[in-house]
Amino acid sequence: MVNGVVGADTHRRLDPAEFRGFALFGPLAPLVFVNGADTKAAQLFTLVHELAHIWLGRSALSEAAMDSRESETEEQWCNSVAAEVLLPLDDLRSDYGRQMTVEELDRLAKRYKISTLVVLKRIFDAGFLTWDEYTERYRAEHGRVMRLVDDKNGDSGGGNYYRTQPLRLSRQFAKAVISSTREGSTSYREAYQLLGTKKHATFEGLAEELKVA
Incomplete structure (x- = not known):
């Protein structure tokens, strides 16, 4: 991470x-x-x-x-x-x-x-x-x-959230959480906590960035 x-x-x-x-x-x-x-x-x-x-x-x-x-x-x-x-x-x-x-x-x-x-x-x-x-x-x-x-x-700006957040979390971890949530093994509430987000749109944005179907 x-x-x-x-x-x-x-x-x-x-x-x-x-x-x-x-x-x-x-x-x-x-x-x-x-x-x-x-x-x-x-x-x-x-x-x-x-x-x-x-x-x-x-x-x-x-x-x-x-x-x-x-x-x-x-x-x-x-x-x-x-x-x-x-x-x-x-x-x-x-x-x-x-x-x-x-x-x-x-x-x-x-x-x-x-x-x-x-x-x-x-x-x-x-x-x-x-x-x-x-x-x-x-x-x-x-x-x-x-x-x-x-x-x-x-001097640094905020950067692209969807590119920096997977690095902060580890790409493998983030992908595993999203896949588990899509499969129903992890609740969306738990996923939001693990991924550090409060919005479903952000969750979907991370999924798109990581190419998790």
Whole structure:
């Protein structure tokens, strides 16, 4: 599930500075939630991070700072898994131009579709920065990234409800609820609650968007 607001209330944004995602483990239907108010690159990192929690078989609310030296926590382990999946150290060592500039961070971030913060962490992991150099640059870059996130969320409009709501709920979940309601197994009242709507017209609009007959 991906959502950047509370329910469907566009006036109550989920702050990426507070949390980026969570994982709910279950043997039948484990769930990953990603904060959609974050940058796209950060959302991808969160997705892999939360999947790592699922692989461990545990639920978690995730917000592990990458400027912490704690290496034995589960959060830091999941960070390491996500970082290696998205930017393997072997690739970083061969691709890094040895120039610690914003332009170089942006180049690597765009190439690997990750955030500049993850790029910085991998440069440190590869041994190209000392801990003190890394933390100083990380905190400066973190401030820059969060300002960009705030600007993006401040300028964004409401978007197309019928396209964003299935992402907020998960397309599979929304389709399952609509199909169950059409078959008579779920009441329309329950369906409206599960889908976050109060109108039948909205229910039908979601069904049309998801192509549920």
